[in-house]
Amino acid sequence: MSEEAAGTLADVSVPDVRTALISWYEDDHRSFPWRETTDPYEILVSEVMSQQTQLGRVVDAWEAFLERWPTAADLAAADRGAVVGFWTDHSLGYNNRAKYLHEAAGQIVSEFDGDFPRDPDELQELMGVGPYTANAVASFAFNNGDAVVDTNVKRVLHRAFAEIHNADDPDYETVANALMPAGESRIWNNAIMELGGVACQKQPRCDEEGCPWREWCHAYQTGDFTAPDVPTQPSFEGSRRQFRGRIVRLLGEHDEMDLDTLGHRIRVDYTPDGEYGREWIRELLSDLAEDGLAEVDEAGDVPIARLQK
């Protein structure tokens, strides 16, 4: 596997990539109340509110809004001035969004007999609901959406997959949909958005957040963490992370390597007893072992490193 080709979709086992991300998400994720519901009205309100407001601040507004107008029918019956007033009082951005939401609630009652449409195309018939919001509601309420491609997801895909990273005009949708397990848009979209929001931030936190894709990730293995919204290399505790990435890539290519051979391959100034020598590489390997990525076999004459199976 060449450096350019490291981390393409064709190099990975898609089922493994899916399972790793879903387990990582299920293990631990930020808790937002709209993740606990499958009510399309409640989800639509959260999506419209989140368009311009930080998620942490949306929680209070979302709860207060639903307390005041618990259903689409309640909202449809409300006075539009009161809805706009609520929007302004909670600093939720453009008032037009409040007007559209009110209008959409009216459509649910009058055009859909109180039943939300379940399909992204139909959801787009609602006032102010564009393709992104329609797909989010279809996914989170009905588990019936396509893969979400927002700024966070683009950053993840750009870093993780070489064909996106190296393309002049990357086709995010195709890769995103190829990754998503069929019929699992609810958990998948939540998981990949969480990856972008927590681990694959502009300033990446691959090791700190235990990113489940380090083993395959093009950026982690090459050290190039640029992305569409991160045009220059982010500054961070880069060197150790980059060396860990190189170790993972080399062990992926070679199955196993003795420590000195590995050391010479990742640093030109590697000297077994020097500052960047065995002790140094053992520390990196022990970080990777703690994260379940690599292991060192001490049984033979020389220590051998390999990826954990």
Ligand code: SF4
């Ligand atoms: S390893 Fe780092 S750069 Fe790659 S997907 Fe994970 S968080 Fe993003």
